[in-house]
Amino acid sequence: MSIENLKKVKLGNYPTPLEKMENMTKLMGKGELFIKRDDSTGPAFGGNKTRKLEYLMQEALDTGCTAVMTIGGTQTNHGRTTVGAAVKLGLKPILVLMGADTGYLSGNLNLDAMMGADIYFVSNPAKIMDVMKEVTAKYEAQGDKVYNIPGGGSNPLGAVGYVMSVKEIMQQMEEQQIKIDHVICTVGSMGTYGGMLLGAKYFNAPFDVIAVPVAPEQREKKIADVVNFVNEVSKTYGMGVEITADDVKIAWGPDDAPYSGEAYNKPDPLTREAIITLAKNEGIMLDPTYTGKAFRGFLDIVKQGEFVKDGESAMFLHTGGAMALWTKEHLDDMQEQLRANCTTTQI
Numbered sequence: 001m002s003i004e005n006l007k008k009v010k011l012g013n014y015p016t017p018l019e020k021m022e023n024m025t026k027l028m029g030k031g032e033l034f035i036k037r038d039d040s041t042g043p044a045f046g047g048n049k050t051r052k053l054e055y056l057m058q059e060a061l062d063t064g065c066t067a068v069m070t071i072g073g074t075q076t077n078h079g080r081t082t083v084g085a086a087v088k089l090g091l092k093p094i095l096v097l098m099g100a101d102t103g104y105l106s107g108n109l110n111l112d113a114m115m116g117a118d119i120y121f122v123s124n125p126a127k128i129m130d131v132m133k134e135v136t137a138k139y140e141a142q143g144d145k146v147y148n149i150p151g152g153g154s155n156p157l158g159a160v161g162y163v164m165s166v167k168e169i170m171q172q173m174e175e176q177q178i179k180i181d182h183v184i185c186t187v188g189s190m191g192t193y194g195g196m197l198l199g200a201k202y203f204n205a206p207f208d209v210i211a212v213p214v215a216p217e218q219r220e221k222k223i224a225d226v227v228n229f230v231n232e233v234s235k236t237y238g239m240g241v242e243i244t245a246d247d248v249k250i251a252w253g254p255d256d257a258p259y260s261g262e263a264y265n266k267p268d269p270l271t272r273e274a275i276i277t278l279a280k281n282e283g284i285m286l287d288p289t290y291t292g293k294a295f296r297g298f299l300d301i302v303k304q305g306e307f308v309k310d311g312e313s314a315m316f317l318h319t320g321g322a323m324a325l326w327t328k329e330h331l332d333d334m335q336e337q338l339r340a341n342c343t344t345t346q347i
């Protein structure tokens, strides 16, 4: 079946807004800067996982599943969106999370709990596959059929959501009569970037897609992983697109201060500065783990001109996740910069 005719359940609100960032455009003084608000898809605050989940959940329903299980870190946005999608569709939500139960539910965990997820914390990452098998067996013994979604929803079926998002953007460009030369997004488990890269080739988009990594990566390996992933999705759906390493554009940032920061989920002051810059100019909130790092990369590559030449326009894909701002660790880390960014008066 053609990729464009694959069935999906409706979980999100589309098209997500594609807006000009008027103040950021003025501030940067280069070409026009746009933002695509995939942070506003819904359900459960949405984000980039919703587009993937629409296809994955359709398969869960088509195969008669009654429960949905996925994995991630303890603050997984993908997990929270999966739980939201599952409850909306009447499926039992199960999360297998890599990390310890700290005894305190904040950020995404707070929301997972509110939606009634069954949460399994796994302290030893080496045990994760065994735990998933055990958990599946437990539910199946109770009569459930469990649909297993990979981390980040990033398999070929999930990636279809982002292949198709390219068509949505091209339609909005036409309706709004705007030009976009570059799209910038994060790359984690690859479904988003890989899907968009493939979609841009498949639909002959007038823009290229540039990724900003969220964790220090072995560069050659990451590029090879993206190539393999994109070609696998293309082959799965008979799309006739084959990419090479030359098609993969990843902005790593300066060697002494990479956009990824020192580690996954560890934003540095430059990332927090980027979060504050967008908040104070456009009233839009980013997250400390993914989009804050990517937006720092976005601003830098617009400024230094390696990927974005003078006069060219660029669109930032907001993939959601802002609820991580309310985890204790990130609130603690941000206090100094927040205080410096506002005035407070005790009367």
Ligand SMILES: Cc1ncc(COP(=O)(O)O)c(C=O)c1O
Residues within 6 Å of the ligand: 047, 048, 076, 077, 078, 152, 154, 186, 187, 188, 189, 190, 191, 192, 193, 287, 290, 291, 319, 320, 321
């Ligand atoms: C807010 C947010 N942005 C971006 C990403 C990365 O997307 P992908 O895993 O499709 O590369 C994630 C992944 O969890 C995310 O939660």
